[in-house]
Amino acid sequence: MHPLISATDLAQAIQHGDILVLDASMALPGQAFDPQQRFANAHVAGAVRFDIDTFSDPDSPLPHTIPGQARFARLATERGMANTKRIVFYDQDGMACAARAWWLTRLFGHERVQVLEGGLPAWKSAGLALETGPDLAAPAPFVSRPRYGRLHGTGDVLDIVHGRLPGLILDARSRGRFEGRDPEPRAGIESGHMPGARSLPYTELLDDNGRFLPVDTLKEKFASLGVTDSTPVTCSCGSGMTACMIALALVSIGGGAGEPAVYDGSWAEWASTPDSPIVCGA
Numbered sequence: 530m531h532p533l534i535s536a537t538d539l540a541q542a543i544q545h546g547d548i549l550v551l552d553a554s555m556a557l558p559g560q561a562f563d564p565q566q567r568f569a570n571a572h573v574a575g576a577v578r579f580d581i582d583t584f585s586d587p588d589s590p591l592p593h594t595i596p597g598q599a600r601f602a603r604l605a606t607e608r609g610m611a612n613t614k615r616i617v618f619y620d621q622d623g624m625a626c627a628a629r630a631w632w633l634t635r636l637f638g639h640e641r642v643q644v645l646e647g648g649l650p651a652w653k654s655a656g657l658a659l660e661t662g663p664d665l666a667a668p669a670p671f672v673s674r675p676r677y678g679r680l681h682g683t684g685d686v687l688d689i690v691h692g693r694l695p696g697l698i699l700d701a702r703s704r705g706r707f708e709g710r711d712p713e714p715r716a717g718i719e720s721g722h723m724p725g726a727r728s729l730p731y732t733e734l735l736d737d738n739g740r741f742l743p744v745d746t747l748k749e750k751f752a753s754l755g756v757t758d759s760t761p762v763t764c765s766c767g768s769g770m771t772a773c774m775i776a777l778a779l780v781s782i783g784g785g786a787g788e789p790a791v792y793d794g795s796w797a798e799w800a801s802t803p804d805s806p807i808v809c810g811a
Contacts, residue, residue, distance in 0.1 A: 530615075532631065532780050533741070534643045536655040539617055543575065549614045551579040552649075552664075553630035554621040557770065559714060567621050569662060573645075573652055577608055577664035579618065579630050581770075591794050591801075592715075592768040593629070595680065598673040601637045611669035612639055619645035619652070623739045625731065628773035632791055638674030644777060647740045679776075681763050681790040683802055689763060690724050690806065697755055698726040699775050701766035702796065709809030713767065718800040721807040726765065727754045728811070731774035744782050751784050762789040769793045 534542070542548050550573050554564040568578055584604055586594040596604070610616055616634060618627035627644045634642045645652065653659070688694035700722055705711030707728040709721040722728070733750070736742055742750070756762060762785040764772035769791060776789045792799075799805050 530641055530643065532643055532777055533646045534617060535646055536651045536657060539573075539645055539652075540655070540657050542615065542617075547614050548617060549609055549611075550576040550617045550619065550645075551608065551610075551630065552576050552621065553579040553581060553618045553626045555581050555626050557625065564621065568664070571649075571659045571661060572664075573619060573649070574658040574660045576619075576660075577666040579608060581626060581629055581633075584630075584633060591797050593770060593793075595633065595636065595793050598637060598675050601633075602671050602673040605634070605637070605639075605671035605673075607666065607668055609667045609669040610634070610639065610671050612672055614641070614669070616642045617645055618642070620648040622650065623648050623735075624777070625771050625774055628777040629770050632679070632773040632776055636676055636679050638676060639671070647738055650739060676788075679788050679790055681792045683792075683794060683798055683805070685790070686723060686763060686765070686792055686799065687805070696761040696763050698723055698763045698765055698792075699729045699754065699756075700726050700796075701729060701731040701764065701771040701775050703730050704728050704811075706767075706796075708811055709807075713796065713800070715767070715797055718797060719807065721800075721809045722796075723765070723799060724806050724808050729754060729775060731766070731771040734774060734778050741778055741781065747778055747782050748784065751779065751782075756785055758784075759786050761786045763792055764789050765792040765795045765799075767795055768797045769795045 618630040689696040706720045764775040766772035
């Protein structure tokens, strides 16, 4: 199943299939809004909420850390995310949060998962049905079957940095943060990057409408960074959110060697880990 779906194709799928649409929006660093209130004001007809912070490990000191499989399965069941259903995530603005929800749900074994390309703005532009009010989630059983090969930790990234494991690290943060010129949004964390990592701000994957660039353009962009069909890719960012945009783009074009992995702790974990090497500059 292709990981992206257009607004018009989603509208048709809702009419003809067993499908669940979920709004995965949350405020990223530098943003300030209430996604729950926005959902109540306007959402895709029939959609329910997927709160990324709820679908995280409440005991982790890091933001958005993946939950244990039992927690994910319980929460997914409450949201009605049955393994038999086709799942589509969207953002109220853009695709970054939906990409995280897509990656997380696939990490726990659900393969029929897609992202609404262009998010809610694309849905509105197509003149499709909106609803107001709270969600009406109907529980349905979800069974977790983790695919932990899609997940990397600090040990894996250290192995890549030191040449013990093949791979290329792509960093979705801004170039200023990557190069150490701009501060990190989280207090107490210095900016910079892992040795050998390459900068790919996730915004450079998108056009002016918040959709991915054409496939050939994306392929050229990844190739210019050294991604080939034999390159294992690890995606990183500030806290594991926008890294999933790189993973989504790669899967959508069939790039790299197999499934890209996401470094869940990303820079928040790396820069907080004693003796993790940090370099600045391009």
